[in-house]
Amino acid sequence: MSGRGLSAAGLVGAALVGASLGSAVTWFSMKGGVAVVETAATPLRSREIPAVPATATAATSATWVETGDDRTTGAGVPGPAPSPESPASPAPSAPDPVLALAAAQRAHAVVDSAIARHEWTAADAAALREEIDRLSPDAREDVLRRFAVAVNRGALVPRVERIPF
Amino acid sequence: MKRKTSVILAALALALSLGHADAGTKFVGSGAVTITTQATGAGSASGYLGHIWNSTAQTQYIGCDYTAGPAPSVMCHARSETEQFAFCTTGSAFLAEALAAVGPDVRLSFTWNASGVCDSITVQHSSTFAPKL
Numbered sequence: 001m002s003g004r005g006l007s008a009a010g011l012v013g014a015a016l017v018g019a020s021l022g023s024a025v026t027w028f029s030m031k032g033g034v035a036v037v038e039t040a041a042t043p044l045r046s047r048e049i050p051a052v053p054a055t056a057t058a059a060t061s062a063t064w065v066e067t068g069d070d071r072t073t074g075a076g077v078p079g080p081a082p083s084p085e086s087p088a089s090p091a092p093s094a095p096d097p098v099l100a101l102a103a104a105q106r107a108h109a110v111v112d113s114a115i116a117r118h119e120w121t122a123a124d125a126a127a128l129r130e131e132i133d134r135l136s137p138d139a140r141e142d143v144l145r146r147f148a149v150a151v152n153r154g155a156l157v158p159r160v161e162r163i164p165f
Numbered sequence: 166m167k168r169k170t171s172v173i174l175a176a177l178a179l180a181l182s183l184g185h186a187d188a189g190t191k192f193v194g195s196g197a198v199t200i201t202t203q204a205t206g207a208g209s210a211s212g213y214l215g216h217i218w219n220s221t222a223q224t225q226y227i228g229c230d231y232t233a234g235p236a237p238s239v240m241c242h243a244r245s246e247t248e249q250f251a252f253c254t255t256g257s258a259f260l261a262e263a264l265a266a267v268g269p270d271v272r273l274s275f276t277w278n279a280s281g282v283c284d285s286i287t288v289q290h291s292s293t294f295a296p297k298l
């Protein structure tokens with residue numbers, strides 16, 4: 001990410017609003033490829049607005065980290081020989097490019113099919129969930145953006161009760 | 166007796182008015198999810214988490230998911246009571262930082278471009294917002 005800028009006009013405007021409402025506002029935005037953060041705050045005691053960290057789920061893309069040949073011991077450091085008595089921890093495996101490509105094709109097919117039907121059902125969500133963790137980060141972004149564009153343009157109407165996935 | 170009653174009523178009125186003043190300014194809108202879209206497919210969505218939770222509305226929601234890792238992924242989604250939907254995604258670690266500021270009672274808003282990419286996330290805290298009950 002590149003540096004952070006600060007919009008003086010935005011800050012002044014937000015400060016006026018914030019001062020009148022006793023609020024703290026934080027904007028994060030991308031403007032012309034530049035990351036911009038803008039804040040305006042009036043002090044709020046922490047007991048009034050407890051800071052709650054965002055829920056971070058386990059990184060599904062972590063399995064895409066290249067581990068090389070020494071997957072359990074670290075590169076260049078010989079480790080103990082695996083013992084048949086000790087349970088071996090599952091080593092993250094590099095994705096098979098052929099399988100990843102096939103998963104991407106199936107994921108796109110799920111989205112294509114839903115767009116053709118003009119609706120996103122629970123079955124579509126389940127089918128995409130089945131594939132999404134097998135995708136490379138780039139392929140995952142591609143699929144999700146296609147879904148997003150279709151939803152935002154009204155070409156795809158979610159028929160699920162909760163969030164799409 | 167009449168005078169005594171008047172004094173009691175005046176004291177009661179004063180107490181009530183003081184109590185009201187101590188309560189602080191409150192956001193009086195519905196806080197419901199609002200989604201605005203443009204012809205290009207770009208748009209914005211916003212909502213007040215506490216107000217939405219406390220409302221009698223059945224279907225609306227707004228939120229963002231963050232998957233950490235070497236390739237962070239953010240997905241923001243919203244649904245209004247009028248059956249409008251919004252969805253955007255980004256791999257920007259910078260925008261993901263905004264989600265660290267999200268609390269249970271904030272106003273959350275996000276915007277996206279025609280390609281479905283989130284290009285801003287705004288988190289607002291205010292004493293005027295209702296907490297989840």
